[in-house]
Amino acid sequence: xxxxxxxxxNALARKEGLRSALTYLFLSVWAVxxxxxxxxxxxxxxxxxxxxxxxxxxxxxTLSPTLENYQNAFTAVPLGGYLLNxxxxxxxxxxxxxxxxxxxxxxxxxxxxxxxxLVFGLFLSMMMIPTELVVITNFVTITNLDLRNSFLGLILPxxxxxxxxxxxxxxxEQVPNELYKAAKVDxxxxxxxxxxxxxxxCRPTLVTITILKLIECWNSYVWPRLITDDPAYFxxxxxxxxxxENGFGRENxxxxxxxxxxxxxxLILLFLGFRKKIMEGVSRGGTKG
Amino acid sequence: xDRNSKKAWLYLLPSLVLLGAFLIYPLxxxxxxxxxxxxxxxxxxxxxxxxxNYSYVLHDPYxxxxxxxxFVLVVITVPCxxxxxxxxxxxLSSIRPLRQLFQTIYFxxxxxxxxxxxxxxxxLFQRTxxxxxxxxLMLGWFEAGPIDFINGPHWAKMFVLCFYTIWVVxxxxxxxxxxxxxxxxxxxxxxxxVDGTSRTRIFFRITLPMISPMIVYLVITxxxxxxxxxxxxxxxxxxxxxxxxMNTIVxxxxxxxxxxxxxxxxxxxxxxxxxxVIVLTITCVNLLVTRKRISD
Amino acid sequence: MxxxxxxxxxxxxxxxxKAQGETTAVRDLSFQVPDGMLVGLLGPxxxxxxxxxxxxxxxxxxxxxxxxxxxxxxxxxxxxxxxVGMVFQNYALYPHLTxxxxxxxxxxxxxxxxxxxxxxxxxxALETARLVQIEELLERRPRELSGGQQQRVAIARALVxxxxxxxxxxxxxxxxxxxxxxxxxxxxxxxxxTGITTxxxxxxxxxxxxxxxxxxxxxxxxxxxxGAPQQVYDDPQNLFVAKFLGTPPxxxxxxxxxxxxxxxxxxxxxxxxxxxxxxxxxxIRPEGFLPHPQGTVxxxxxxxxxxxxxxxxxxxxxxxxxxxxxxxxQSENQVDPAxxxxxxxxxxxxxxxxxxxxxxxxxxxxxxxxxx
Numbered sequence: 001x002x003x004x005x006x007x008x009x010n011a012l013a014r015k016e017g018l019r020s021a022l023t024y025l026f027l028s029v030w031a032v033x034x035x036x037x038x039x040x041x042x043x044x045x046x047x048x049x050x051x052x053x054x055x056x057x058x059x060x061x062t063l064s065p066t067l068e069n070y071q072n073a074f075t076a077v078p079l080g081g082y083l084l085n086x087x088x089x090x091x092x093x094x095x096x097x098x099x100x101x102x103x104x105x106x107x108x109x110x111x112x113x114x115x116x117x118l119v120f121g122l123f124l125s126m127m128m129i130p131t132e133l134v135v136i137t138n139f140v141t142i143t144n145l146d147l148r149n150s151f152l153g154l155i156l157p158x159x160x161x162x163x164x165x166x167x168x169x170x171x172x173e174q175v176p177n178e179l180y181k182a183a184k185v186d187x188x189x190x191x192x193x194x195x196x197x198x199x200x201x202c203r204p205t206l207v208t209i210t211i212l213k214l215i216e217c218w219n220s221y222v223w224p225r226l227i228t229d230d231p232a233y234f235x236x237x238x239x240x241x242x243x244x245e246n247g248f249g250r251e252n253x254x255x256x257x258x259x260x261x262x263x264x265x266x267l268i269l270l271f272l273g274f275r276k277k278i279m280e281g282v283s284r285g286g287t288k289g
Numbered sequence: 290x291d292r293n294s295k296k297a298w299l300y301l302l303p304s305l306v307l308l309g310a311f312l313i314y315p316l317x318x319x320x321x322x323x324x325x326x327x328x329x330x331x332x333x334x335x336x337x338x339x340x341x342n343y344s345y346v347l348h349d350p351y352x353x354x355x356x357x358x359x360f361v362l363v364v365i366t367v368p369c370x371x372x373x374x375x376x377x378x379x380x381l382s383s384i385r386p387l388r389q390l391f392q393t394i395y396f397x398x399x400x401x402x403x404x405x406x407x408x409x410x411x412x413l414f415q416r417t418x419x420x421x422x423x424x425x426l427m428l429g430w431f432e433a434g435p436i437d438f439i440n441g442p443h444w445a446k447m448f449v450l451c452f453y454t455i456w457v458v459x460x461x462x463x464x465x466x467x468x469x470x471x472x473x474x475x476x477x478x479x480x481x482x483v484d485g486t487s488r489t490r491i492f493f494r495i496t497l498p499m500i501s502p503m504i505v506y507l508v509i510t511x512x513x514x515x516x517x518x519x520x521x522x523x524x525x526x527x528x529x530x531x532x533x534x535m536n537t538i539v540x541x542x543x544x545x546x547x548x549x550x551x552x553x554x555x556x557x558x559x560x561x562x563x564x565x566v567i568v569l570t571i572t573c574v575n576l577l578v579t580r581k582r583i584s585d
Numbered sequence: 586m587x588x589x590x591x592x593x594x595x596x597x598x599x600x601x602x603k604a605q606g607e608t609t610a611v612r613d614l615s616f617q618v619p620d621g622m623l624v625g626l627l628g629p630x631x632x633x634x635x636x637x638x639x640x641x642x643x644x645x646x647x648x649x650x651x652x653x654x655x656x657x658x659x660x661x662x663x664x665x666x667x668x669v670g671m672v673f674q675n676y677a678l679y680p681h682l683t684x685x686x687x688x689x690x691x692x693x694x695x696x697x698x699x700x701x702x703x704x705x706x707x708x709x710a711l712e713t714a715r716l717v718q719i720e721e722l723l724e725r726r727p728r729e730l731s732g733g734q735q736q737r738v739a740i741a742r743a744l745v746x747x748x749x750x751x752x753x754x755x756x757x758x759x760x761x762x763x764x765x766x767x768x769x770x771x772x773x774x775x776x777x778x779t780g781i782t783t784x785x786x787x788x789x790x791x792x793x794x795x796x797x798x799x800x801x802x803x804x805x806x807x808x809x810x811x812g813a814p815q816q817v818y819d820d821p822q823n824l825f826v827a828k829f830l831g832t833p834p835x836x837x838x839x840x841x842x843x844x845x846x847x848x849x850x851x852x853x854x855x856x857x858x859x860x861x862x863x864x865x866x867x868x869i870r871p872e873g874f875l876p877h878p879q880g881t882v883x884x885x886x887x888x889x890x891x892x893x894x895x896x897x898x899x900x901x902x903x904x905x906x907x908x909x910x911x912x913x914x915q916s917e918n919q920v921d922p923a924x925x926x927x928x929x930x931x932x933x934x935x936x937x938x939x940x941x942x943x944x945x946x947x948x949x950x951x952x953x954x955x956x957x
Contacts, residue, residue, distance in 0.1 A: 012663070020383075020384065023380045023383055023384055024384065024387075026376075026377075026380055027377070027380050027381065027384070027391050030377055030395070031391060031394045031395070033456070034394055034395055034397060034398060034456070035394060035397075037406055037409045037410060037413065037456075038397070038409075040409060040412070040413060040423070041406075041409045041412075044412065057426055058422070058423045058426055099303075100303045100304050100307065101304065103300040103301070103303060103304070104300065104301050104303070104304040104305075106300055107297045107298075107300035107301045111293060111296060111297040111300065112293060112294075112297070113293060113294035113297035113298065114294055116297070119301070123308075126308060126312055126313075129312055129316055130513075130517065130564075130565060130568070132517060132539050132542060132561050132564060132565075133315070133316060133319050133561050133562070133565055134311065134312055134315035134316055134319065135315075135542075135543075135546075135561075136315070136318075136319050136322065136542070136546055136554050136557050136558050136561060137314065137315030137318040137319055137322070137554075138311050138315050139546055139547065139554070140318075140554055141310070141311075141314075141315070156307070156310075156311065157307075157311040159307055160304055160307040160308050160311070160312070162308070165304065190296060215400055218402065219401075219402045219403060219404075221403070221404055221520050221523070222519065222520065222543065225528075225543075226543065226546065226547050236402060236404075236405070237402060237403075237404040237405075237520075240402070240404050240405050240408060241404060241523065241527075241528060244408055244411075244527065245527060245528070251417065253412055256408060256412075257408075257409065257412070259405075260405040260406070260408055260409060263402050263405045264401050264402060264405055264406070267400045267401060267402065268397070268400065268401070270400070271396070271397070271400040272393075275393060275396075278396075278400070279392075279396060279464055282399065282461065282464060283464050283465055283468050474675065474677070476673045476674070476675055476677035477677050477679065479644055479671075479673065479677065480671065480673055480677035482643075482644060482664050482665070483642055483643070483644065483664045483665070483669060483670075483671045484665060484690060484691035484694050484746070485663070485664065485665020485666070485691075485694050485695075486665075486690075486694045487694070490693075490694065494679075494682075494690075495679060498679075498681040498682075499679075499680070499681065501681075
């Protein structure tokens with residue numbers, strides 16, 4: 001055994017090396033699959049319309065980059081307006097969501113009242129209601145209230161999220177009870193305690209749900225599509241659909257790609273800035289689709 | 290009611306009002322809509338109560354097409370994405386350098402706008418008069434194609450839809466599985482190594498059973514998500530999904546509500562409830578099967 | 586099977602982006618575990634004892650040095666080829682497998698001609714289960730077992746492949762105090778019954794002293810002393826070992842040796858023939874104090890704790906390093922609890938001198954003393 005051992009060790013090391021090389025190869029292949037669409041959209045967006053259309057066989061690089069498509073995106077179609085709408089919608093909805101959820105979570109976590117457990121149970125069961133079921137009536141409600149093509153109509157049904165209330169409540173409950181009692185002894189009001197103590201302590205969770213909600217709003221498509229048919233109120237998702245079907249007069253793929261880049265960049269920047277928080281929040285219970 | 294209770298209800302008021310108006314009331318209302326026959330949206334009148342709406346929907350060829358598409362999508366994407374995610378996250382957990390970089394890259398699709406990136410996929414797969422598109426160029430290297438994936442045969446369109454769906458859902462699955470794998474205690478692997486357990490045996494007898502609750506969770510949420518597929522299809526094939534033959538059940542609901550054939554909330558409600566029943570049934574079956582297998 | 590470690594060293598690259606260089610977990614460690622003995626590897630946490638255990642079982646490869654099982658060099662052998670059984674600190678029982686499946690697991694890994702038949706596997710698993718007395722738990726799952734039962738399952742799983750060496754990593758740290766006493770006797774009994782050379786790691790000196798045939802004391806990756814437990818206790822080679830072993834711990838004083846006499850706070854306490862002059866640390870075991878009206882050491886009495894068989898006297902001495910001195914005396918030797926001071930004579934064999942800088946033992950002739 002003593003003689004064969006080094007050779008065996010070598011063979012093992014070789015096998016290990018091969019295995020790790022294959023692993024990296026596999027991971028790199030998938031990384032290319034993930035990144036390629038992003039590369040392609042950036043690449044296409046800096047090709048000129050003429051150059052793109054004269055390539056019968058797609059070319060992987062371009063030697064004459066141009067920003068004319070970006071200029072086009074903001075002038076030929078109202079992309080700036082779409083972006084502004086989405087920004088207003090996302091910020092307003094998220095702000096309202098944070099306030100409403102904080103209040104509700106505080107009531108569940110700290111205040112004592114009759115029927116608390118029952119109400120909370122009801123809240124939890126609401127997580128199971130699929131949006132597809134309620135969207136129909138909401139559509140009718142908003143139409144009857146004459147709120148179609150208005151920010152109010154866009155925002156109101158998008159505010160509440162039972163899941164975020166649940167997440168916040170769990171976090172609030174981890175704040176030791178003694179702090180509340182101490183504050184009460186000092187004569188602090190509930191609202192002040194919430195604002196001065198709870199919110200600062202639970203800021204990481206609040207930041208997480210804010211970011212997740214912003215992403216959700218930026219990408220929302222179904223509700224805005226139902227509720228707006230006036231392009232003046234389109235969000236980016238609807239805008240991109242509109243551009244695809246009617247924009248730029250003809251099949252101007254480079255210009256479309258420029259709009260796609262403009263729409264994607266804010267989210268990717270947000271993601272790179274808050275990578276840890278976003279991934280942590282999503283793994284705690286986000287879903288997509 | 291004492292002062293404290295009043296205060297608590299005050300704190301809850303905003304969310305209760307919003308949830309009541311936009312979640313609870315609609316839930317009840319949708320059931321009512323679905324049984325009101327010949328509902329007229331303009332005059333808001335109906336002529337009777339019955340199950341005609343359901344029967345109409347179930348006999349609508351567009352709906353049947355949508356159901357078929359949805360089922361194909363579910364049957365293909367759920368197993369494929371789960372297995373792929375498992376492979377990728379296992380590979381990810383076995384490396385140390387570059388792991389963070391790969392994780393970040395793999396998560397990117399989660400934070401992109403489905404509609405916007407769908408457009409890129411359309412461009413990659415589409416065949417127009419000017420160009421065959423990139424995918425066909427690559428197919429050409431293997432002496433295959435060209436195929437128009439966006440306006441061509443049904444199977445080709447289905448392929449693109451499945452591919453795009455998997456691309457979109459993988460980040461979440463990889464993330465969940467990677468953290469599940471990381472939570473398996475290192476001691477189990479050490480114990481297995483001392484006992485000379487082979488790699489495959491470690492994977493199938495230790496790793497897989499240990500993370501099986503997370504896999505079950507992913508399969509169930511995967512089923513639910515895939516049954517609700519819609520935006521991916523719109524992103525690839527445009528808003529008129531019926532014409533493309535690529536509609537999904539959710540797409541059918543929205544089209545009935547407000548689309549080219551829109552203005553029929555009753556039919557939409559009936560279709561939505563049918564979808565809900567299908568999803569509920571499959572989730573229950575899933576839970577029963579896994580519960581039984583785990584308790585065995 | 587002897588286990589021999591020769592100049593074993595293990596260095597880890599430093600963790601973290603900013604940290605530079607390496608940390609040395611084990612430094613030039615050599616000792617031998619005699620065949621068939623139960624050996625306790627003892628040291629405070631972070632002293633490299635777990636790393637040592639991992640190198641013996643093959644989970645870590647040493648940076649340098651050699652490991653022998655008997656005559657065979659196993660330094661670079663894969664763990665499964667070494668014939669070691671290992672019990673992990675948290676037991677590492679597979680939660681989704683029953684007790685029986687857990688015990689069978691190592692056997693099912695065997696391949697080729699080593700692989701026993703299904704029946705043989707079951708027979709051996711049952712036999713092992715009987716040895717550790719868990720035969721009625723075989724169909725349960727780990728989470729349905731108490732800590733002590735899980736511990737025994739883990740031992741059974743380690744023993745079922747009939748290892749040449751059994752290794753246990755902190756085997757008792759997850760048990761409550763009562764179970765700990767019971768389980769350590771259990772381990773001792775199983776070891777005697779099987780006769781397998783067994784090495785266990787612990788940071789609890791009492792645990793190591795009570796069941797080991799041999800203990801090895803480590804500090805910061807370096808061997809401090811090894812020997813039979815009583816021998817190490819009676820004859821510590823340095824201040825660290827003296828302080829680490831024994832409950833209540835040894836009392837440490839600052840002292841001065843002058844002309845073969847030991848001075849504590851300027852007062853002569855003991856004659857130490859053969860010890861060189863200079864500053865020293867003086868370690869006196871709690872049982873080294875004898876209350877005596879003409880005793881050489883005078884302490885301010887704080888309180889007297891009656892423990893039944895023994896009496897513990899807590900008092901203060903100006904030269905004492907930690908401030909309080911604790912002496913254990915037999916109950917027959919009365920001390921007046923109301924008294925202000927108490928005088929002790931010292932038992933020279935319970936007094937150890939250590940060099941003030943190197944903390945190495947300084948020996949003196951304690952046999953020539955006229956005991957009081």
